[in-house]
Amino acid sequence: MPKVLSSKNNLQVLYEDNHIIVVNKRAGDIVQGDKTGDKPLSEVVKSYLKDKYNKQGNVYLGVVHRLDRPTTGIVLFSKTSKALPRLNKLFAEKTAKKTYWTLVKNQPPKTSGTLVHWLKKNPKNNKSTAYIKAVEGSKKAILHYKIIKTLDNFYLLEIDLETGRHHQIRVQLSSIGCPIKGDLKYGFNRSNKDASISLHARTLCFTHPVKKEDLKLTAPLPKDVLWQACNL
Template identity: 80%
Template sequence: MKTSKTLSTKDNLQVIYEDNHIIAVNKRAGDIVQGDKTGDKPLSDVVKDYIKDKYNKPGNVYLGTVHRLDRPTTGLVIFAKTSKVLPRLNKLFLTKDISKTYWALVKEQPPKTKDTLVNWLKKNPKNNKSAAYPKEVSQSKKAILHYEILKKLDNYFLLEINLETGRHHQIRVQLSNIGCPIKGDLKYGFDRSNKDASISLHARYIEFIHPVSNEAIKITADLPNDPTWNACL
């Protein structure tokens, strides 16, 4: 199995894994994966600049966005470097043949050491927020995640989360729904923000079979350099 190591480049871009077809980076809090109405430079453009400089590519650089992370969230983001691999990666995500594992810090102890949460989530585009319901309601989508308490810190609990579905703000709203909002997540009920405006949700691991080489790939994103995250190791 191929594993990953972090390479820091200019613009503080942390490249974790790269081959001819795929590049994976460790997203910082505040970075946006794709351009939006803010006009801020997206991570996709930073990665394009990195590829252009590293390989002295003339003209436009191809880069396909496979998935996204919320702006205040940190961790693993994968991009396709070729048009050949983009639909194959998209299919891996669609068929759930890619394993994504997240770590989250919460202040309140979850009801169980490990559990599966099943809710119906409905997005409100006006406030960019989702609500969780125990049963299906109009325009809602089923959401399933599995969590486990990995470690008890002095003031927080470290949770490991695996998703079965990929819904809008899914981890944030489902944990908040059991009384465990994520550290720093004011939108979903935490009482104060983190100093860097992040929320303590980190895309930690991704595992999949490479769609071209058929090798088993496991990529790990280093945790943010923060005292609470450092206590998790």
């Protein structure tokens, strides 16, 4: 089982040192503040650091990447201004590797494959549409998937992204008839009880921005029965 260093106020800390902190995001948490006014995960982490180290004044925290609100899994933050641009560069150059797990009800056409689409975002409804060829305003999207476990009524897929587009995994899987469990926006017929979608950022591999060590971090699966049946 993946290790959790600390779990306080529903914050699961997976890794922490002087420069970075990695947490396991819950469904419903927003990584950064938005128009809803809900307290974002970044502020929760700041409060955790302020309490842990008894810091006076403001706590520095840099947001490196985000996850959609209904998804769960691994999120990396920078604790120093020195580390943040280096981490941003890793993600921009795609040398940081994220792997996702997701549950779909319908079996994909192949046990493994590559999906290539052109995605176009509609800001009005915060939704992307997948096309099989380029259209005006679209961006190319590539992902690789494989079935890693078959459950009674669902398939567990492992996803590796080659590009990072808006709602990419959600819309590309939906486009092949495999919407993610609970994802009403992209065609699943029923919501999950906790309003989540069954998409989990499982692992993150990257080189530490200061120590230059290679790290591989894994986020424990959500506690519901179906996800727990996915532990390999």
